[in-house]
Amino acid sequence: MAESVLEINDNNFETEVLQSEKPVLVDFWAPWCGPCKAISPVIEDLAGSFSDKIKFTKCNVDDNPVTPGKFEIRSIPTLIFFKNGEVIDQIVGMVPKTKLEEAINNII
Amino acid sequence: MNNPEYDLVIIGGGPAGLTAGLYAARARLKVILLEKAAIGGQILVTDWIENYPGFPEGISGSDLTENMTEQAKRFGLEIETNDVTALDLTNPVKIIKLSDREISSHTIILATGANPSKLNIPGEDSFFGKGVSFCATCDGPFFREKTVVAVGGGDTAVQESTFLTKFAKKVYLVHRRDQLRATKILQERALENEKLEIVWDSIVTSIQGGIFGVEKVEVENVKTGNTQEIQADGCFIWVGINPNTAFLENSVKLDESGFIIVNDKMETSISGVYAAGDVRNTPLRQVSTAVGDGSIAAFSVGHYIENI
Numbered sequence: 001m002a003e004s005v006l007e008i009n010d011n012n013f014e015t016e017v018l019q020s021e022k023p024v025l026v027d028f029w030a031p032w033c034g035p036c037k038a039i040s041p042v043i044e045d046l047a048g049s050f051s052d053k054i055k056f057t058k059c060n061v062d063d064n065p066v067t068p069g070k071f072e073i074r075s076i077p078t079l080i081f082f083k084n085g086e087v088i089d090q091i092v093g094m095v096p097k098t099k100l101e102e103a104i105n106n107i108i
Numbered sequence: 109m110n111n112p113e114y115d116l117v118i119i120g121g122g123p124a125g126l127t128a129g130l131y132a133a134r135a136r137l138k139v140i141l142l143e144k145a146a147i148g149g150q151i152l153v154t155d156w157i158e159n160y161p162g163f164p165e166g167i168s169g170s171d172l173t174e175n176m177t178e179q180a181k182r183f184g185l186e187i188e189t190n191d192v193t194a195l196d197l198t199n200p201v202k203i204i205k206l207s208d209r210e211i212s213s214h215t216i217i218l219a220t221g222a223n224p225s226k227l228n229i230p231g232e233d234s235f236f237g238k239g240v241s242f243c244a245t246c247d248g249p250f251f252r253e254k255t256v257v258a259v260g261g262g263d264t265a266v267q268e269s270t271f272l273t274k275f276a277k278k279v280y281l282v283h284r285r286d287q288l289r290a291t292k293i294l295q296e297r298a299l300e301n302e303k304l305e306i307v308w309d310s311i312v313t314s315i316q317g318g319i320f321g322v323e324k325v326e327v328e329n330v331k332t333g334n335t336q337e338i339q340a341d342g343c344f345i346w347v348g349i350n351p352n353t354a355f356l357e358n359s360v361k362l363d364e365s366g367f368i369i370v371n372d373k374m375e376t377s378i379s380g381v382y383a384a385g386d387v388r389n390t391p392l393r394q395v396s397t398a399v400g401d402g403s404i405a406a407f408s409v410g411h412y413i414e415n416i
Contacts, residue, residue, distance in 0.1 A: 034170035038146030074250045075237040092237030096144040098191040
């Protein structure tokens with residue numbers, strides 16, 4: 001289950017996210033963030049249902065300072081949806097699973 | 109009457125809901141707990157809980173959530189992430205409409221909790237996630253060696269702004285009165301903290317910035333009318349809570365602030381419908397009071413089920 005969400009980093013962000021053929025969801029998180037831990041099973045669950053249409057990834061902001069800085073992230077969890085290398089949608093904080101499904105359906 | 113699928117549906121997975129689930133599962137009721145976002149609720153955004161008995165050193169909100177969830181699951185509590193879109197409470201068998209189906213139950217415990225109140229000032233929404241935050245444990249580390257403004261004077265504001273001084277070089281706590289409401293020990297820590305400065309008798313009137321996020325916060329002294337700008341990279345808002353009861357309009361009785369009115373058995377105005385935790389009218393909103401409410405509500409449900 002956990003493998004369906006790909007761990008990305010500053011080095012492979014370009015190839016795994018910006019150059020991805022499929023739309024990509026990046027979950028910016030950190031080990032000290034309670035809400036991030038709490039939503040990760042929800043993201044994994046969604047990855048189980050939608051991983052054929054969208055690539056699910058997560059980025060640890062502690063280990064990877066460059067990428068979150070590039071997108072001016074000052075709050076986590078932040079979820080960013082990318083399509084063809086562009087930011088399509090951004091969700092900050094804990095939100096209902098149905099809202100995430102809605103956002104996913106909007107970009108696939 | 110058709111037999112409903114469940115004896116009890118619990119809506120909300122914070123401490124009140126999880127405790128109700130634990131008690132109901134141990135009473136061998138057919139029970140499901142529904143949570144729309146993340147199990148744990150508001151305690152997930154608390155940096156450290158040090159007034160919940162049994163943890164002498166305190167415990168983090170996410171660890172306490174994990175413990176409570178594991179304990180309830182051990183007795184067979186079913187937990188599902190799903191959104192309740194509507195309730196039909198007109199008949200003895202209650203109908204709960206979910207995002208993908210309908211379920212039925214003899215009883216419901218409403219444990220939907222509350223969300224942080226907003227200031228409703230310019231910049232608050234547009235800079236949310238770009239410096240405006242309601243969660244110090246989530247976002248504090250982004251403000252290392254920066255200046256932040258915090259707003260409020262209650263327990264949450266005072267505790268969390270003190271926590272922010274671990275990262276920020278300076279925290280201004282803006283409070284509209286000339287004294288804090290927070291528990292004394294929290295006040296003492298805040299007043300002793302050299303990185304924390306309280307801006308008394310003042311309110312935040314706007315949050316301003318650019319494409320990179322918050323840059324300054326405008327503050328007005330309510331006694332003198334003087335305004336000042338504080339150069340800051342963040343603005344944390346802790347000015348109370350709003351109950352999550354919008355979906356209950358025209359059903360159970362609410363008080364003037366929107367909290368659910370219950371009696372000492374946690375019964376609402378509708379038979380078979382109970383409320384527990386922060387969502388109900390209560391003088392104190394703590395983990396310790398929420399778990400008390402949750403256990404009483406589940407106990408009352410047990411009685412109700414026996415007498416059907």
